[in-house]
Amino acid sequence: EVFTAIVDMEGLLDTEAALIYTLENYVKAEEQKIDLLKRYIAIYNKQHNRASEDPQLYLANPINAYTLVKRLTTDWSHVETLIGTNINTDALQNISYFKEHMKFPTDEDLNGAAVALTRLQDTYHLDTSSLARGELNGVKYSSELTAADCFELGRQSYNNGDYYHTQLWMEEAEARSKREINETIDHSDILEYLAFSTYKQGNVALALDLTNKLLDILPTHQRALGNKIYYEGELKELEQNNIGRKKGDDGSEDSTSIGSPYDDPFSKELYEALCRGEVTMSLHDRSKLKCRYFFGNNNPFLKIAPFKVEEAYLDPDLYIFYDVMSDDEIETVKKLAQPRFRRATVQNSQTGELEVAQYRISKSAWLKEDEDERVAVISQRVSDMTGLTMTTAEELQVVNYGIGGHYEPHFDFARKEETNAFKNLGTGNRIATVLFYMSDVPQGGATVFPMLRTSLWPKKGTAAFWFNLFPSGDGDKRTRHAACPVLAGSKWVSNKWIHERGQEFLRPCTKDPPPEDLIA
Numbered sequence: 001e002v003f004t005a006i007v008d009m010e011g012l013l014d015t016e017a018a019l020i021y022t023l024e025n026y027v028k029a030e031e032q033k034i035d036l037l038k039r040y041i042a043i044y045n046k047q048h049n050r051a052s053e054d055p056q057l058y059l060a061n062p063i064n065a066y067t068l069v070k071r072l073t074t075d076w077s078h079v080e081t082l083i084g085t086n087i088n089t090d091a092l093q094n095i096s097y098f099k100e101h102m103k104f105p106t107d108e109d110l111n112g113a114a115v116a117l118t119r120l121q122d123t124y125h126l127d128t129s130s131l132a133r134g135e136l137n138g139v140k141y142s143s144e145l146t147a148a149d150c151f152e153l154g155r156q157s158y159n160n161g162d163y164y165h166t167q168l169w170m171e172e173a174e175a176r177s178k179r180e181i182n183e184t185i186d187h188s189d190i191l192e193y194l195a196f197s198t199y200k201q202g203n204v205a206l207a208l209d210l211t212n213k214l215l216d217i218l219p220t221h222q223r224a225l226g227n228k229i230y231y232e233g234e235l236k237e238l239e240q241n242n243i244g245r246k247k248g249d250d251g252s253e254d255s256t257s258i259g260s261p262y263d264d265p266f267s268k269e270l271y272e273a274l275c276r277g278e279v280t281m282s283l284h285d286r287s288k289l290k291c292r293y294f295f296g297n298n299n300p301f302l303k304i305a306p307f308k309v310e311e312a313y314l315d316p317d318l319y320i321f322y323d324v325m326s327d328d329e330i331e332t333v334k335k336l337a338q339p340r341f342r343r344a345t346v347q348n349s350q351t352g353e354l355e356v357a358q359y360r361i362s363k364s365a366w367l368k369e370d371e372d373e374r375v376a377v378i379s380q381r382v383s384d385m386t387g388l389t390m391t392t393a394e395e396l397q398v399v400n401y402g403i404g405g406h407y408e409p410h411f412d413f414a415r416k417e418e419t420n421a422f423k424n425l426g427t428g429n430r431i432a433t434v435l436f437y438m439s440d441v442p443q444g445g446a447t448v449f450p451m452l453r454t455s456l457w458p459k460k461g462t463a464a465f466w467f468n469l470f471p472s473g474d475g476d477k478r479t480r481h482a483a484c485p486v487l488a489g490s491k492w493v494s495n496k497w498i499h500e501r502g503q504e505f506l507r508p509c510t511k512d513p514p515p516e517d518l519i520a
């Protein structure tokens with residue numbers, strides 16, 4: 001599939017160029033054919049009109065008699081051949097060649113892209129009409145969607161059983177179709193989906209209303225006629241049930257106040273608010289954070305060129321390093337990774353198997369140090385930044401996110417119950433993470449830590465660093481983090497995961513266990 005990495009979609013533009021070229025040639029050939037047929041019509045007309053003026057006189061002339069016969073035999077068979085000429089076979093052959101040899105998106109891509117749009121819509125509170133106008137948070141990026149485009153988004157949502165978004169997109173399709181001079185989609189098709197998704201969401205009265213509208217257009221529509229009877233029956237039943245019930249009897253009155261979902265670090269609401277940048281840590285906590293130069297411990301290189309470090313959180317410590325990957329390194333890393341991109345997988349915590357998942361939409365590849373000097377230099381830099389050894393670290397993982405690409409909240413380390421993870425590596429758990437940002441992201445795509453109420457906004461050349469494990473070796477629950485959906489742009493990152501083995505003297509372990517409630 002291509003939708004899971006923006007960089008993999010670039011090839012689709014070559015495919016489209018080839019298709020446009022083929023289509024243009026085909027239309028030209030068809031036009032030539034039509035022009036020729038029009039010329040035949042003119043000749044036929046001219047002769048025919050002359051003959052019709054005085055048929056007897058016309059046919060008295062043997063040459064005319066002959067040309068009439070000729071026109072209706074050989075000439076006509078020319079016309080027939082011309083009509084039957086399959087200019088389209090060439091075009092079709094070309095197209096099927098492209099289908100085999102060029103990159104084509106599949107139905108899975110279409111569905112993935114549609115799901116991505118609805119995800120963006122929810123996470124970033126985008127209203128459907130603005131999105132259809134090509135706007136993201138008030139910034140106009142693309143051309144408008146037609147009613148048919150909106151209809152297709154609704155249809156994809158419908159096929160996924162997502163009636164909420166079906167309704168939103170079908171409503172937009174309806175509004176747009178009313179304004180379209182050249183209609184791109186039938187009003188009745190929209191109404192049918194709209195009625196059913198409205199019903200599925202519990203509004204039977206509106207569903208009936210929409211079905212009646214559909215029947216105004218197509219009075220014999222079989223499914224609509226069936227649904228009308230069904231909805232009318234349902235409505236009657238609902239009314240009867242309501243009459244027999246006293247006010248306040250439905251148990252919906254709930255006086256026990258529930259805390260705000262933003263207070264729950266595991267809630268979707270908090271995660272999405274962090275993605276929108278609406279939640280920040282308290283001013284009091286923020287005022288303690290500092291920026292400084294990091295000279296390392298006895299590292300002569302760092303004495304000359306110290307790192308610029310910013311504290312993003314204290315306890316657990318979360319650092320941002322500035323200017324730790326050059327543009328040249330970034331270009332090299334991207335170029336090496338792209339041909340090897342595979343859909344990113346996640347480890348099934350039960351089976352330990354790697355599998356693709358909706359909650360991680362990106363493509364990734366691993367780079368070894370010996371592939372390019374620059375990969376080794378990056379690895380050495382991570383060692384300088386962290387004071388840890390890279391001998392047991394994983395290779396550099398390079399990631400490009402796709403349309404609405406994201407990675408929902410997760411831990412980078414293996415939890416106690418995930419006994420299979422990293423077992424065969426023999427290097428222990430992932431003690432720390434260094435996450436390089438290899439692109440700016442115009443909108444969305446933050447890395448967020450719900451328990452820390454902290455969002456990190458990607459900035460090209462910077463890197464985030466944190467310890468996943470307590471000195472005791474226990475996993476730190478507070479490091480749970482996520483990559484928010486990318487709203488605009490192409491997000492590139494790379495991960496260097498550092499393991500426990502070899503760090504025994506660099507980060508000595510402690511005997512004191514960490515607080516029980518912070519262990520994952």
Ligand SMILES: O=C(O)CCC(=O)C(=O)O
Nearest residue numbers: 407446447482483493495
């Ligand atoms: O891309 C990001 O911002 C975070 C990526 C991440 O958490 C991961 O790959 O494990």
Ligand SMILES: [Fe+2]
Nearest residue numbers: 410411412481
């Ligand atoms: Fe992660």
